[in-house]
Amino acid sequence: MSDYYEILGVSRQASAEEIKKAYRKLARKLHPDVAGPDVADEFKEVTRAYEVLSNPEKRQLYDMGGESALGGGGGGAGFGGFQDIFETFFGAAAGGAPRGPVPRGRRGQDALVRLDIDLEEAVFGGSRDLQVDTAVVCGTCQGSCCRPGTSPRTCEVCHGRGSVQRVTRSFLGQVMATTACSACQGHGTVIPDPCPDCAGEGRVRTRRTINVQVPAGVDSGTRIRMTGQGEVGPGGGPAGDLYVEIREKPHPVFVRRGDDLHCTMGIPMTAAALGTVLPLESFDGPREVDVAPGTQPEQVVTLPGLGVGHLHRPGRGDLHVHLDVQVPTRLDERQRELLAELASLRGEEQPEARLAASGSGVFSKLREKLAGR
Known part of the structure; x- marks a missing residue:
């Protein structure tokens, strides 16, 4: 040992x-x-x-x-x-063997763009055309970096190796060090006549249209990856990826919570007491909201399957309709008489206040809101 x-x-x-x-x-x-x-x-x-x-x-x-x-x-x-x-x-490559010429073509950078969508597009998904400014392969030289009709020439300094060796002095004495060739930047070849359109880069910048398939269920912050749609690399190298970040615009009627939709519908006090059927224009077209007799303020009617499509599984969320029972504030004489008669019939001329149980009513709703439910 x-x-x-x-x-x-x-x-x-x-x-x-x-x-x-x-x-x-x-x-x-x-x-x-x-x-x-x-x-x-x-x-x-x-x-x-x-x-x-x-x-x-x-x-x-x-x-x-x-x-x-x-x-x-x-x-x-x-x-x-x-x-x-x-x-x-x-130092790097000191005493080491040459690693060979560095390819001129390198992978391009990834790109990030933002796409604003309506709530309806998040519900069903859709297709959008997006304008992006990016680097593409030069159409004149097709990524070769050379003027058409010419080609790269072997570097006369490193003879195509991409690296040169030189003797340096250190505490070891004289040491042979291998470094990238400064004449060709390590590529092993030089471009004697660069392409005039891309200046020897093998790529040019342009604006192009990309079709983006927006899946149902996307939300603000969701990123859609489009492989190979980013910037083309130097020397006509492979393109990076394009990431499309979704930003969902607010809707004037519906509010999204997860994959469920919520809206508020105002109904008269009489309709809440007697029951009725109210029309609602949803993303799926006209629907009916069944208001049961005796409906209470803030009661919720759920319409299954009318919410946002699930992103990673089949099906959709629900649509929740919150009922806002509206008590009249201005009564004419005849309306006041009728309500007084109703109160008399129900024995409510002098109503007594009754405290609600701590687990129900407004206190329960308050606790739920404070708990974030």
């Missing part, structure tokens, strides 16, 4: 700074670019030891149980761990 302290040549009480100093000294001596490929395994072993001992949590586990206590989290860092540590000291 390897002893990481022995590999770095430090004591078990060594500080973090002492461990770092020991690693740098060994790395300067054993790095393959300095000492040759024969010591590559020894250099990786030194790096693995540093990876564990420079991490307080891993070091504590190692001190308690050796390599086995790390559970594969250290002591087996492999090349990936070595590369990360090496780049931390010497």
Whole structure:
């Protein structure tokens, strides 16, 4: 079993700074670019030891149980761990192999637009045409970035590799570092004659019309994702996605709560007492509201299935009609006589106030409102 302290040549009480100093000294001596490929395994072993001992949590586990206590989290860092540590000291791609040219075409950005809809569109769903300003593939060069009839040319600096190697000096001595080619920005090719319409971007901005299918049940804040309808990327790269955020406009009659609709209908006191049938114009056309005899103020009549369509399942919510019983405020002499006669017949000339139970009436409604029900 390897002893990481022995590999770095430090004591078990060594500080973090002492461990770092020991690693740098060994790395300067054993790095393959300095000492040759024969010591590559020894250099990786030194790096693995540093990876564990420079991490307080891993070091504590190692001190308690050796390599086995790390559970594969250290002591087996492999090349990936070595590369990360090496780049931390010497910069990205230092000593690493060229990663190849970077593709010129890249994915475009996602886009977000907002769509205002009426309540009726939320109830049934619908189709809308939406104008969006976005980037599309250049029609002249078809995304090639070149003037028609020309083509990209291999970069003369990096010879198509997209990267160049240069010798830098560090505490290891001379180190070979790989960086992106500045002549071609890492693409491996240059555009000698860019397309005049897109200036070598492979895309242009324009306004286009997109058809949006609005499903029933959407609400303010709902986002509809349209895959591939966002902006085309540089170099004619694939388009991002378009997100359509819904904003529902208020309705003058109906109020939405979830997938249910609510409205208030005023009825005369006499109609509430005697019962009647009232017409209601719903989103589904004319409907009848059956007012039972003796209907009380704020009573609710429910019309099933006339609400908003459910977004993720079949069916619709309900329509709730809140009845507002209207007491007359202006009576002529004859109306007053008739009401007085009715009160006499019902023995209500001198009515006595009766306290309602705490679980019913206005107190119950007040509690429900305070509780948000």
